[in-house]
Amino acid sequence: MNDPDSENKARNREIAGNEAERQTVGDIRVSVWAIAGAVVIGLAAVGWVLLQNR
Template identity: 65%
Template structure:
């Protein structure tokens, strides 16, 4: 069964574009969490070093 109008190909392209956008959003969300956790760990480490110097 072939699609002479090309609607199937266009639909597949649209699905691929939507999936790409969803993956990009997920990657950004994960990156933000990773940066936030790294900052928190850094602040805890910095505080520990500062308290140890007293």
């Protein structure tokens, strides 16, 4: 029979792994939104400059 402490440690490791994966997915999602926002702002700035030069 397994020791309850080792079962808890194994469970905690699994929880930590799941949390790390969830954190990574969240970080990627935030990065994608940041890049998309920067692209939109950049395109707006380029469009504004082109309109001002007419």
